[in-house]
Amino acid sequence: PGTGKTAVVRFVFNALSKKANExxxxxxxxxxxxxxxxxxYRILASxxxxxxxxxxFTGLATAEVFRRVINHIKANNLYLLIALDEIDVIVKREGENILYELSRINENFSSHRVSFIGISNEITFKQILDPRILSALSEEELVFKPYTSDxxxxxxMxxxxxxxxxxxxxxxxxxxxxxxxASEHGDARRALDLLRVSAETAEREGRREITIECVREALRKIERDQLNEVIRTLPIQSKILLISILRNLRNSNAQHTSGEIYGEYRSLVTNLGLESLTDxxxxxxxxxxxxxxxxxSKIVNMGRYGRTKxxxxxxxxSHIVEALKEDNLLNGLLD
Incomplete structure (x- = not known):
């Protein structure tokens, strides 16, 4: 992500559309x-x-939408270039049918009328596709490498x-x-985001310029926000398990075994009236x-009791408490 794939395709489409109009x-x-x-369906409607x-927006079979698109191309003598951004998302969610239909759409015309671009952030995306679809697409792969430091x-700038x-x-x-x-990801969007948060940090601290310390503080904030989002979106059972670890550590700073954590977990789910999961x-x-x-986690030698994790x-x-306190069901467990 953030290597310019979408921007390049949009730029080419805009230039091509402008030239076609001229x-x-x-x-x-x-x-x-x-x-x-x-x-x-919504992709075809778009x-x-x-x-x-x-x-x-609704009401037609996808086959009927395809038929109308084909007839519209024929009636208006069109040449069509289609780009599906984040194509891996729709294929994983709904299967390969849309790619199958697009790969064979030119069979409905006497000459090649429709070209197709698929954009994916997953380098291995093609490996999950039916070989017959890849063959019909006659695809050419263009890999956008992560941006360098320069x-x-x-x-x-x-x-x-x-x-x-x-x-x-x-x-x-x-x-x-x-x-x-560049050393971490080569993602232009994330680099620009770091610049933005660095500027916000400088402004908040009343500085007249952005310093390297502002960047370091911005990086810590971004990482903290990302962590909070991960914790906030955890399933309820995972949140309770995390609170179990938190409560155990508050009683003792030592590391705890899975058995100790599970014991605290089962006490919490019982109090909440939820079903307890298996070990x-x-x-x-x-x-x-x-x-x-x-x-x-780490493996600890317990002497004659063997090794345990x-x-x-x-x-x-404090980061965990901050992320979980918005959950009304669990808020009382954090005290």
Whole structure:
């Protein structure tokens, strides 16, 4: 993400549409965000609207929408270029049917009329597709590599010129943001977000310029906000399990075994009137919390009792409390 795929396609579509209008050529471009539209029908309805075809929001079979699109292309002698952004989302949600239909749509014309671009953030996306669809698409893959430090510096400097007065942000600070972003992700959106939060930090602290310390503080804030969002969106059982770890640690700063955590968990779910999960499922939830970077574990030698795994928090307790206190059901458990 953030490597310019969507921006490039939109730029090309805008340039192509402008040139087509100048030449009065029957070329249409349809750009659709698959995640935002959410279903095959809504994607087809969006494509239809962008080529001047009125389709109701609901009520038609997708096959009928395809038929109307094909007839509209024929009747208006159109050439159509379609781009589906975040295509992996719709394929995972609803299957490959829309790709199957698009890959064969040109069979309805005497010459090639429709071209198709799929945009995905997943490099392995093609591996989940039916080989017959890939063959019919005659696809050509273009990989957008993460931005380098120099490229991010140029992108950020362009934004600095538009957003800030002279002297507010020294190029050395921009180089720091660019180098940091390139080493971690190479994502222009996240680099720009770090610049924005750094500026907000400087303004909040009453500074006349953005400093490297502002950037460091902004980075901490972004990471904290991301962590809070992860915790806030956890399933209820995972939240209770996390509170169980928190309560155990408040009683003792030592690490705790899964058995101790499960005991506290079962006491909490009983008080809340919820169903208790099995040890196997709780173990899976602990692994998910560890994968998310919220907790950590290590194997401890217990002497003649053998070896066991003990858990602790990977983030400050205050961050967890802050993220969970908005949940009215669990708020009372945090005291």
């Amino acid at each position: 030449l009065r050529a029957n070329i249409k471009c349809a750009f659709v965000n698959s995640r935002l539209e959410g279903s095959e 494509i239809s609207r962008q080529i001047g075809l009125s389709i109701p 490229e991010l510096f140029d992108i950020l 362009e934004r600095v010129k538009d957003a800030f007065h002279d002297g507010v942000c020294d190029p050395s600070v921009i180089k720091y943001i660019a180098a940091l972003s 196997r499922r709780l173990s899976s939830l602990l692994n998910e919390l560890e994968s998310a970077g919220i907790i950590s 003990k858990y602790s928090l990977s983030v400050p307790q």
